[in-house]
Amino acid sequence: MKSVLRILQATRELNRYYLGIIVCAVLTSATALLSPFIIKGATDTVVAYLGGDQSRGVDVIIWFAVAYLAAQLFNTLFSNIGGYLGDVMSQKMRTMLSVRYFEKLLVLPLSYFDEELTGTIISRLNRTIMEITRFIQMFSNTFASLLITTVSVLVISGIYYWPLAVLLIIIFPVYFWLTSRTSVKWQVWEGEKNKDIDVASGRFNEVIGQIRVVKSFGQERRELGLFRKLFFRTVGTTAQQSRYWHKMDIYRLAFLNIVFFILYLIIFVRTMNGDFSIGDMVLLIQLMGMAVQPITSLSWVVDASQRAIAGSKDYFEVMERPVDARALELTRGEESAQKPREIRAEVGEELIRFNNVTFGYEGEDDVLHGIDLSIKRGEKIAFVGESGGGKSTLMALLEGLYDPRSGSVTVDGMDIVDGDLEQLRSQIGMVFQDASLFSGTIAENISYARPNASEKEIREAAIKANADKFIRGFKDGYQSIIGERGLKLSGGQKQRVSVARAILKDAPILILDEATSALDTKAERAVQKGLDELMEGRTSLIIAHRLSTISAVDRIVTLRDGRIDEVGTPAELAVSGGIYAELLGLQSGSKADKKRLKNFDIVG
Known part of the structure; x- marks a missing residue:
């Protein structure tokens, strides 16, 4: 019940729907309860008439029939109004919970996504929210009706013959107790099953997103086997779960059958003894039939509630996770025009200042140690080091995607831990090593940072990124659909669209995380020319892929094991004997030396 109340509390905006559904359920139950009394009256009238009482004839029977019709029509009307309200309520609830879930994910720290499979997150959205809304709709539609029916049957039965009410009162707690005992074990199995489904769904999403890799490496059989194993395991779990549930259901229903055998026997015997009229007997038989529904529905209610409780645990576990408070503003209010505030630094x-920064991913050792670096406005800084040395992590800290464990990162005097993330990120343009495009058109992807950009601005950015020619080669040009993650584009094409996106943003700070890594030499030169124009007068932080792109920077920062090893101009570091000098030596050395360059993510 606590979980149900928690769900209702979380969706209290829907209270008027709940109230409307309950009112309709009350009226539906009331009209349903009228029917046995009408039939009782009609039965007694017919028996009396056949027995020689001519005072009540066909005209009275007609009125009973009209009353029965009216009760059924009103019952149909109220039940359908309640059904309509339930449908709208459940969809509103699903929308509300889904939007809140998505909003929550958007403001969770990036570390949460480092630990979770994308498909698992998606599966949780579909599974848990569907189970919650289905249960609340059922609960709203049936709870009030079952309660009213139960109380009414008990009262009416008690009026006619109190032992009937006593036997009915015994049934409810015993049946509920048996059902509750069953559900405890059932819920453990349900949790195991949900876990397997979420893992399988997560892997499914991952495989479909990387289908080219799967096919290229011939891993279809392996992936299918893993998927089949997880889902077939849910069959075994369900078999255990269902076997136990239905075995207990036999005990529950056997107990129910015995008690109702006694109830009907009492009614028949007392009617034969003249204590009940034929109409009374018909009435009580119908009431006993109505009593069966709320009793047997307990099983259904508990089953649905356990699914909802299991689902709500997963949902609320995510909703209770601590958020990045700064990111909350990025999901609220009007959409930002992405205009950065004026930078005060001349x-x-x-x-930019990294002040003794230490950082490690959640649950892991530190990967950056005591980073102390000052970057001036307008500087071009290249970061060089072995793969995994912390270059991209340093850029992630600058963007406010993670918070340092110690030390601070400031941009134009603003500490990113306490600052305005929207302003911070509006000042930074980014080109990732992975192009990271969305499904949709090429124009939509280029204008992602500036949705209101004109067609002219979009094309000018594409021209600078050396993308205009291949874009216009598509049948629909800039309106061409590129598929999920840019599936229809080559690696070089995707990267040029990504570069055009950064050019269009026109931010004062640029982060180029191996921005030209997917381009051939000819395309790289064309894109690099556009980037050189864009970097003019801007602060640029470059994680280099080729040594040729480093020679023109103002300073080079070399990283070794998460620590700054050297800082200096290309000329200074070329003769210092450090990492950069080593790279230059490898570049001009043997094939074996050039092969070692790959350890640094650098080629000649």
Whole structure:
């Protein structure tokens, strides 16, 4: 019950729907309860008439028939109004819970997504919310009706013959107790089954998203086997779960059958003894039939409630996770125009500061140690180091995607831990090593950071990124659909669209995380020319893929084991004997030396 109340509390905006559904359920039950009394009256009238009482004839029977018709029509009307309200309520609830879930995911720290499979997150959205809404709709539609029916049957039965009411009162707690005992074990199995389904769904989503990799490596059999194993395991779990549930159901129903045998026997015997009229007997038989529904529905209610409780645990576990409070503003209010505030630092003054920064991913050892670095406005800084040395992590800290374990990161005097994330990120343009495109058109992807950009601005950005020519080669040009994650584009094409996106954003700070890594030499030169124009007068942080792109920067920062090893100009570091000098030596050395360059994510 606590979980049900928690769900209702979380959706209290729907209270007027709940109230309307309950009112309709009350009226539906009331009209349903009228029918046995009408039939009782009609039965007694017919028996009396056949017995020689001519005072009540066919005209009275007609009125009973009219009353019965009216009761049934009103019952139909109220039940359908309640059904309509239930349908709308459940969809509103699903929408409400889904939007809240999505909003919550958007403001969770990035560390949450480091631990969860995308498909598992999606599966949880579909499974848990569907189970919650289905149960609340059922609960709203049936609870009031079952309660009214139960109380009415008990009262009426008690009026006619109190032992009937006593026997009915015994049935409810015993049946509920048996059902509750069953549901405890049932819920454990349900949790195991949900876990397997979520893992399988997560893997399914991952495989479909990486279908080219799966096919290229010939891993269809392996992936299908894993998927089949997880889902077939749910069959075994369901078999255990269902076997236990239905075995207990036999005990429950056997107890129910015995008690109702006694009830009907009492009614028949007392009627034969003249204590009940034929109409009374018909009335009581119908009431006993009505009493069966709420009793047997207990099983259904408990079954649905256990599914909802299991689902709500997963849902509320996510909803209770601590959020990045700064990110909340990014999901509220009007959509930002993405206009950064004016930077106060003058050219040549400190703009970015890493102050003794230490960082490690959740549950892992530190990957950055005591990073102390000042970057001036307008500087071009290249970061060089072995793969996994912390270059991309350092950029993630600058974007406010993670918070340092110690130390601070400031941009134009604003500490990113306490600052305005929207303003911070509006000042940073980013080109990822992975192009990270969305389904939709090419134009939509280029204008992702500036949705209101004109067609002219979009094309100018594409021209600078050397993308215009291949875009216009498509049948629909800039309105061409590129598929999920840019499926229809080559690696180089996707990267050029990504570069165009950064160019269009026109942010004062640029992060180029191996921005030209997927381009051939000719395309790289064309894109690099556009990037050189864009970097002019801007602060640029470059994780380099080729040594040729490093030579033109103002300073190089080399990282070794998560620590800054050297900082200096290309000329200074070329003769320092450090990492950069080593790379230059490898570049001009043997094939074996050039092969070692790959450890640094660098090629000549």
